[in-house]
Structures are given as C-alpha cells and as structure tokens.
Amino acid sequence: MMDAFAELERHLIHQRTMAGLQAARAKGRRGGRPTVMDPDTLAAARARQANGQTPTQIAKALGVSRATIYRYINHESA
Structure with a gap:
C-alpha cells in the first residue's frame, strides 16, 4: 500500500516538474549553463x-x- 502511494507521489512530482519546465520555456527561459x-x-x-x-x-x-x-x-x- 505504501509503495502505491509513493509511486503516485512520484508521478505527481514528475507531472508538476514537467509543467513548470514547459511554462518556463513558454516565457522564453532556458535551462542549463x-x-x-x-x-x-x-x-x-x-x-x-x-x-x-x-x-x-x-x-x-x-x-x-x-x-x-x-x-x-x-x-x-x-
């Protein structure tokens, strides 16, 4: 049961991270050095x-x- 919650949380973190990167790209920001x-x-x-x-x-x-x-x-x- 704990594994299922951990996997769900990991998936949500991944989705939020990707959405944030996409929003930053839309504003013209780039990552990296x-x-x-x-x-x-x-x-x-x-x-x-x-x-x-x-x-x-x-x-x-x-x-x-x-x-x-x-x-x-x-x-x-x-």
Whole structure:
C-alpha cells in the first residue's frame, strides 16, 4: 500500500516538474549553463588560430579555458 502511494507521489512530482519546465520555456527561459563561446568570441578564436597562436595563448587572451578552445576549434574542423 505504501509503495502505491509513493509511486503516485512520484508521478505527481514528475507531472508538476514537467509543467513548470514547459511554462518556463513558454516565457522564453532556458535551462542549463550559459555558453561562453558566442559567435563573436569563436570568430576571434579562429582569427587568432589563423595567425598562429597556440590554444593556450588564445584561451588566455579570450578569458576562457584551454579545453573550451579545443572543444570549439576541434568541433568546427571535424
């Protein structure tokens, strides 16, 4: 009997969560972590790479991590 109530409660929580997310999306909100590489920053990174700068130099100049530079540059070239 307790299992049935727990399952019902879990289902209700799930429905309320999904309704809340849907309402937030309708208001234009998005979840998740914001991106650091917008199109302008990515263009600057590509230009610096074309000038022969290393990923470490690019990351320091743009204020992002080296892993971010590798992720976006390698993603674009793949």
